[in-house]
Amino acid sequence: MWHKDAFTYESHEMGKWFIAVVGQHVKSSYRCVVVNVYSTCSLREKIDLWGNLSALKMASSDPVWCFCGDFNAIRKRGERKGTSVRDNHTSEMGRFNNFIVTNMLIELPIVGKKYTWFSSNGKAMSRLDRVLVSEEWLQEWPMGKQYVQRIEVSDHCAIMVKSLDKDWGPKPFRTIDAWFMERGFLMMVKDRWTSYPAQGNAFTVLKEKLKRFKEDLKVWNMDVLSIIECTKKKILEELEVLDCQACSGVLEDSENL
Incomplete structure (x- = not known):
């Protein structure tokens, strides 16, 4: 270092x-x-x-x-x-x-x-x-x-x-099912894919595009899905508060009865 x-x-x-x-x-x-x-x-x-x-x-x-x-x-x-x-x-x-x-x-x-x-x-x-x-x-x-x-x-x-600096071939490209359930994901893939330069033979182009798209996908996954998770967490917390308030209301009614 x-x-x-x-x-x-x-x-x-x-x-x-x-x-x-x-x-x-x-x-x-x-x-x-x-x-x-x-x-x-x-x-x-x-x-x-x-x-x-x-x-x-x-x-x-x-x-x-x-x-x-x-x-x-x-x-x-x-x-x-x-x-x-x-x-x-x-x-x-x-x-x-x-x-x-x-x-x-x-x-x-x-x-x-x-x-x-x-x-x-x-x-x-x-x-x-x-x-x-x-x-x-x-x-x-x-x-x-x-x-x-x-x-x-x-x-x-x-x-x-x-x-060990050995080339074992290209790394596998994996996907997550949740991506395809997100609105706008496929359009984002199309827009990004067509924006990459296409120079060289077909195999070189595919390799370079996958490499660049992998990095863009990491950013998209962090920006979009992390926000969704935070929103879900916030909603669940609000629901817990509502449940507690509802339970308190039921207890008050039962005491009045």
Whole structure:
């Protein structure tokens, strides 16, 4: 990320136990957020950290995310060896996994060592460091893996994130049934499709049009369907208020009777 020919820095946000860097991956032109985590040992402070990270992601419109670093937490019992897993560790595992699921994060496949932290005598070891990414990150780098390096100056292993640059052919183009139920969707598709330039052979034209339409469709989906979901939520909240008012009216009538 320090190389200007690989990553263009835009902004950053610092919090207790993390630094979030926003920028653009030069080669793909993807705007992404990379969050480096260095967690505390306190469970209470870990819970605060996970809450702050969730709030940070929720408040952002950027879909491409990567959380990496020392989370100081395990996801399952097999990620700790040489020390007992106490009751507070069980609670910690549940809360940590809930943070991952709630934010729809995916842990990259690990290559190399099973553990990333080792005690000085080598008898105790844990998987405390990891890389968690959003689905959109995987769409851009589907072959991404986390490679655990050997221990050098720290008692933690460094982790290298790398995606094999292989062309496995075009990515599948998927649709959502709800799009076709939305008024104006088909007209939008026709207008956008005809607006794209058609240069080259038929296969090249189709590939480029699908690529451009995929990006436009993401914007349309966020602009249109997200508004519908907010409207539905507001209507449901208003209905709940009306139901409560109706129930109060019934109770008042029954008391009068």
